[in-house]
Amino acid sequence: MAAALIAGSVMPTASLAATGTQPSKTKSTKAAKPAGGAKKVRSAKAPVKTRVVKTAKTGTRVESARTVVKVSPRKSVVVQVEPAKASFGQQYGLHRTDDPLDLKSSVALVVDQDTNQVLLSKNPHAVLPIASITKLMTGLVVTEAHQSLDDVLTISQDDVDTEKGSSSRLLVGTQLTRGEMMHLALMSSENRAANALGRHYPGGLPAFVQAMNAKAQLLGMHDTRYVEPTGLSSQNQSSARDLAVLVNAAYSHPILRELTTSTDASVAVGRRQLQFHTTNGLVRNPSWEIGLQKTGYISEAGRCLVMQAHLAGRKLIMVLLDSAGKYSRIGDAERIRKWLTSEAGPALGSALAPAAVHN
Template sequence: MLSGAALSGVLLLAGTGVLLLPVQAAEAATSSKAGTKTSKTSSKTTATRTAKPAPRSPRKVAARAAAREVAVVVPPKPSFGQMYGLHDTEDPLDLKSSVALVLDQDTNEVLFSKNPQAVLPIASITKLMTALLVVEAKQDLDEKITITDDDKDTEKFTSSRLAVGTTLTRGELLHLALMSSENRAAHALGRNYPGGLETFVAAMNTKAQLLGMGDTHYVEPTGLSSRNQSSARDLAVLVKTAHQFPLIRELSTSPEYTVALGRRQVRFGTTNGLVRKSDWDIGLQKTGFINEAGQCLVMQAQMAGRKLIMVFLDSAGKYSRIGDAERVRKWLLGTTSPIGGPASALTAATAATAVPTPTAAVALTPAVK
């Protein structure tokens, strides 16, 4: 005779359709022989019967199968340059940047140009203007500034190694903003400007106007917003101006820097590996990236005895902005270089293929909320 059934738990494996139902354990017992006075030890065995899975809904089975077979691929968000078709512009160096400009810092002679008047998001190139205002205002670089919740990225929700509550000097924050493109550092610098963040952003736009940067507009000090926009021609002016300040030159080209974050010594590195290369003589640099802007890079560098300013915007690919800089350098130091002798055929071809974006087209920039 069977004893009372022992029920096991129900286990459902999500997404697999496998369902284990309650099972019944039956106990088999030995009976003692009739008429005997001596009782013997009973031996018991347990037999387990597994129930078959309950039938599943054909509709659910089909839906799960389709979900496994069909991979949902979300294409990357195109940059503004891609939306405008700027990457269709051909150039003799086959650059991956849709916008490029190389000019002599002293004479303003344009050596190479590709869509130099296109107005695009500039990402963290913004931090050059942030640094310029802080340095020009001669704010105390030793003053302690604490990172607050206000410095968190509410635009792209990026992370930061500078936790809320971190206290550093203004000079340290400036160093991290220029070298490592630290967003919270740049935001804290703007927030602690006389008059606060709103006054700081207004000062950024005023400075741009005073420099003749008519294509430039800022809404915040980090570059996380795609509404921070400029052209290659304007950014060349910014680089030339910022290069006049030794502190900006020093901090932007620093390969690494260690700061005390609480009890830890934390090392930060440069976002531009070219500053570590001995075959480059870089006097100032700044990188930038958000999806809307693509990979961006501006530099001041010396080649063949001349000081040059380079601007690369909306480059496609993680390392493409560095590759474009190397292509330009190889050309400038090569046999067809325009800085080593008479203008070459390549220079003429560059001028012929450079098609600046019309002002009317720039006005069609989609609004970013």
Template sequence: MAFVGTAHAAAPTKSKAKSSATQVRKAKAGVKQVRKVKSVALRRAAVAAPVVRAAPTFGQVAGLHAVEDPLSLKSSVAYVLDQDTHEVLFSKNPQAVLPIASITKLMTALVVVEAGLSLDEKLTVTEEDKDTEKNTGSRLAIGTTLTRGEMLHLALMSSENRAAHALGRHYPGGLTAFVAAMNARAASLGMTDTHYVEPTGLSSRNQSSAADLAKLVNVTSQVPLLRDLSTSREARVALGKRLVQFRSTNGLLANPLWDIGLQKTGFINEAGKCLVMQASMAGRKLIMVFLDSSGKASRIADAERMRKWLARQPGDAATVSTKL
């Protein structure tokens, strides 16, 4: 009786298992079909959706990218100067006045250092330091307190906008006095094409020319502190109870083929990718300016093209000059 009972019980179990397996197969097939339909729908939506193109840079609007040069640079403005002899080795649209993005922070740093303000004084990030121009974020939360020296480091190395703004806000007389000092210092350097409205570079109204920026790089590269901070590759900063790693925005600092004494990168949509440097090369100290470069890594690629081109030139190479 026990054996018969077991035999009769096993039969429906096997049938149920077969039915369950069939249901699973059907369910899987249904899921695949749903995924296929969704995939087709997404592809169709992607094709139908309008392509939203980024607004053109000021340089593109001005037609500066139409100017050809021997290196086929992606930057619409390029300028290379021998720092000692002041000989211009390469020049492409050097007088074009364009937004300079975070290259602005070099002047911010220069004004702070030349004011002789204590680098150990603690500054606190407030709501006033939030970006209301581009609504970008920051790793420096409201309430973060760092020394002026640390703020200066982050502004130059990692292009921290709140750090740069806090530096300007804590200047004697406040932000208005600081911007006035920035413009006064530019005038004293003969930077006649340059104008600043704030200390971060987020505003497209911060504008300059390559020839003017070469003057700024020349001066800032002679300040040991600014050389050290701008070429620092990384730093760990205490933000509250956490140690946070910050890194440089310039990948060339890790390249052994480069001997960079000072650098600053910049980017906003209106300015494109920007880069200025002071570097030693083939026994010469050079100042390089690249503005309004198109493409994610194009400013670095342009710098590499320039380095290789300069290495091939004899000591009395003729100046290359192109402009619109």
């Protein structure tokens, strides 16, 4: 199945060389004169244009092309707002690729898990950052190393995110079992937990990353490269074809199916019980029967989602990468589900899918 899932293509895919254009510049609103007593905060870089607006109820607020910041009713401050960073997919122009379902994800792939038939394909060979989808390989390596899930691991300063500066409720010194760490990493995408899993691998983090890449090559994931176990680095990259292979491999382990589809978990951190929740709301949706899933997000990757699900009487693997908008990956998944379960599905499917993808 591993090698088979990376064969064949259906829809025309965007060439990164041909579409490697720079992202378009966003126009800012014209700056208005600050209200009385307003202070201007500037940086060494060229400032982003803003405007100050007074309201009766909320006081002064600062508006820019992208952000609204509320400040004190008595004091107005003009602040510089950095424009949102374009994802790699946006920079490559992948969002300009049309598809019949009008997906917001620049990369999409839906494969029948049993027959290897490709039902939907959009830029499946594009190699992009995969964010926390990385943690699926992290869980796979830990599981196949047969490390005890009862061993107690400790969060250290080495697990604190210096890549993106993200926060965590797992403070330095927190002790949890390996099983709890893996649960939080896979269900809630806990970065410190994922990094701790890598550090406590025989040989430490370098050996763990080497094992991740070795497993990818063994599975035939030749577009894939890992540099760390969390996905915070944009250097962790893969393609939809490779990630379909990863989902299929991870699905073979019951522990990974269980932990990724769990909705909630409670862990004791010192004297406190902390509640953690899934990052994928579809797990709770009765319209879905999800066997394995993982979400991911960093600005360079956009919103990402991989799943194994039972839909329309078939076991399917679904990959959505570089989706623009907080909820757009969920919206894309729903579009695909409705298409597969509608009367229009088979007719549209004949245009999107080959008869079969052979081994």
